[in-house]
Amino acid sequence: MKDNYMAGSAKNRKTMMTLRIIGAVMVTLVMFFPVYWLLISALKTQSEMRMAVPTFWPETFAWQNFAEAFRVIPYARFFSNTLLMAVGTIILQLNVALMAAYAFAKGQFWGRDALFLLVLAALIVPEQVIFVPVYVMMSKLDWLDTFWALIVPHGASAYAIFLLRQAFKSINNDVLEAARVDGAGRFSILYKLLFRMAMPTIVTMGVLIFISSWNSYFWPLIMTNDNDMRVLTVGIAMLRDSIAGNEAMFFNVIMASSVMAIIPIVLVFTVMQKHIVAAMANSTFK
Missing domain, CATH: 1.20.5 (Single alpha-helices involved in coiled-coils or other helix-helix interfaces)
Structure with a gap:
């Protein structure tokens, strides 16, 4: 039994x-x-894309589609603009988040926890709600069609502050006290000690900021009018508009440009995924 x-x-x-x-x-x-x-x-040809019955494998590999994307739009310019915007946003946002997270995790001041909850409340505010006042501000500063307008409004991230705060709170205060005894100042403790100890979280935030900036469409669209300042997401939309009425005929070129656009994201995420897992495991609320 x-x-x-x-x-x-x-x-x-x-x-x-x-x-x-x-x-x-x-x-x-x-x-x-x-x-x-x-x-x-x-990788399909125009004729194959127009077939009534779609094929699940290219009959002929049309590698020229990738070159065609560079011919139709200034793809290299859009790529460099996107890269500069992403790198600039990473540098600014990480530095702001590091200093804010250090204050919320290790600082002692009145209203600290209440202010942190206020920062977390910013997570529920969508970007589309605040773009009008920010756009007016950028216009008055004469920053439209510049990298300042693409980078500065994203200089602070509530999510980045939250993740880094959780990482800093997991670090024993005795380590900081020992650094102070040795004569280290606040910035030395932050950038020479905490920065290294929270490296998985910092790398993770850098990856997430990079992906978010690289995929950003709405903000660059409203902040730039000059084609020399366009980014890839807007440029691919321009590619579609440039062949208006023939999307079905040139859909392979649009797809080729999209493939080239996602390659950096895939590479960055693949290389850094172990740091993302480690940081998320340490991001519980404390």
Whole structure:
């Protein structure tokens, strides 16, 4: 009787494991299919894209689609603008977050926790709500069509402050006291000690800021009118508009430009994913 029960239990576990694997494979296929379709569409010819019955593998690999994207729009210029915006945002946002998180985690001042909750409240405010006053401010400062307008409004991030605060709070205060005894000032403690000890979280925030800046469309669209200041997301939309009425015919070129746009994100995330997992594991509210 007991042997039959054990055999039935083992069989049930094996069945459940099989069902889980099948479910995981199905979910993976559903999630990956848009990316797969993007890749194969970028390599199809115009004639193949216009076929009534779509093909799931290119009949001929049209590598010239990538060169065509550079011909239709100033792709290199848009790429460099996006890179400068992303790097500038990372530098500014990380430095602001480091100093704010240090104050909230290790500082002792009246209303500290209440102010931190106020910072967290900014997480629920969407970007579209505040863009009008910020746009007016950028206009009065004569910063429109400049990198200042693309970078400065994103100089502070409530999420970055939260993650870094959690990382700093996990560091023992005795370490900071020992540094003060050795004569280290606040900035020395922050950039020479805490910076290194919270490196996984800092790297993670750098990756997340990079991805957010690289994918940003709404903000660069309203802050720039000069084509020399456009970024990739807006540039790809311009590519679509430049062939208005022929989207179906030139959809392969649009897809090719999109593939080139996502390559930096994929590379950065792949290289830094272990730091992201480590930082998220330490981000519980304390």
